[in-house]
Amino acid sequence: MKVGFLGLGQMGHGMATNLIKAGHQVTVYNRSPSKAADLVAQGAIQARTPAEACDVQAVISMLADDTAIEDVVFGEHGIIAALPRSAIHISCSTISVAMSEKLTAAHAQAGQRFVAAPVFGRPDAAAAAKLFMAVAGDETAVKDCGPLFDAISQRSFVLGTTPSTANLVKLSGNFLIASVIESLGEAMALVGKGGVDLHAYLDLLTSTLFSAPVYKTYGGLIAGGKFEPAGFAAPLGQKDIRLTLAAAETLQVPMPLASLLRDRFLTLLAQGGEHLDWSAIGKLAAKDSGQT
Numbered sequence: 001m002k003v004g005f006l007g008l009g010q011m012g013h014g015m016a017t018n019l020i021k022a023g024h025q026v027t028v029y030n031r032s033p034s035k036a037a038d039l040v041a042q043g044a045i046q047a048r049t050p051a052e053a054c055d056v057q058a059v060i061s062m063l064a065d066d067t068a069i070e071d072v073v074f075g076e077h078g079i080i081a082a083l084p085r086s087a088i089h090i091s092c093s094t095i096s097v098a099m100s101e102k103l104t105a106a107h108a109q110a111g112q113r114f115v116a117a118p119v120f121g122r123p124d125a126a127a128a129a130k131l132f133m134a135v136a137g138d139e140t141a142v143k144d145c146g147p148l149f150d151a152i153s154q155r156s157f158v159l160g161t162t163p164s165t166a167n168l169v170k171l172s173g174n175f176l177i178a179s180v181i182e183s184l185g186e187a188m189a190l191v192g193k194g195g196v197d198l199h200a201y202l203d204l205l206t207s208t209l210f211s212a213p214v215y216k217t218y219g220g221l222i223a224g225g226k227f228e229p230a231g232f233a234a235p236l237g238q239k240d241i242r243l244t245l246a247a248a249e250t251l252q253v254p255m256p257l258a259s260l261l262r263d264r265f266l267t268l269l270a271q272g273g274e275h276l277d278w279s280a281i282g283k284l285a286a287k288d289s290g291q292t
């Protein structure tokens, strides 16, 4: 397919690479143009503006947050005025439910189609085409996206025809991951201060009742205390808890644990943790207990 790709950050770079490898004709755009260089060497066309990446059947966005989407879709040289009628905008970023609703309405008004397809998996999964996608949108549009989803993910889960459903599910997933990070951090602070080796403790957990990937990945990061370079930066994690709470407020769903996580991220950022992986909140409990 002819496809545009907007946003060559930690996730987008690997996803765009896999689209090229799968034989799609890819036009890439990144705000900082230098990140496109090696993709161009692999056969991608480089666009100077988001609009220039729109002479395609579908354009995929993988951008930091709502502000980035606002700039790239509705700003000067944005895609809303450039994407052909019937072409599809596939939004893979973790954005708010409200922004997803705004995009759905704007693309419909422009005669274009909009599919939300946020992803689960860190940059290594993106590079290995092993992402999981939470997908929602018009049935035919979702079907048309199939070859693109196959190139970047190991499986896509279709959740309905209203795009924002996928964004709500993605936010709920990141809330769950952050909850695991916090609870692992507290448990490890406890046993660590009690003199237990954290790697032996994690081996016990993940070989018995807690064998899910989320415990293995984040348990390893917390036990090792290695939060740099960030695979998923702390400000993006904070953004996801903020967006979870915004959705919860709209739907009037109290989420006391999400409120606690909001404060954990604020503590991390206030203590200079912007450059760290979001799993660094998992060391706050140890710090609070006087451990280094």
Ligand code: NAP
Binding pocket: 006, 007, 008, 009, 010, 011, 012, 030, 031, 032, 035, 062, 063, 064, 065, 067, 068, 069, 071, 072, 092, 093, 094, 095, 119, 120, 121, 122, 123, 231, 232, 233, 236
């Ligand atoms: P990242 O490495 O920080 O990349 C962010 C991308 O957004 C870059 O291409 C950046 O361009 C662009 N951008 C930021 N602000 C912009 C603006 N105002 N206008 C235009 N472009 C802008 O982030 P990432 O880790 O790839 O994450 C991307 C999205 O995927 C986020 O929504 C994140 O929550 C989600 N996600 C991340 C992970 C993960 O583990 N990293 C996993 C699942 C989902 P520049 O290069 O010019 O800064």
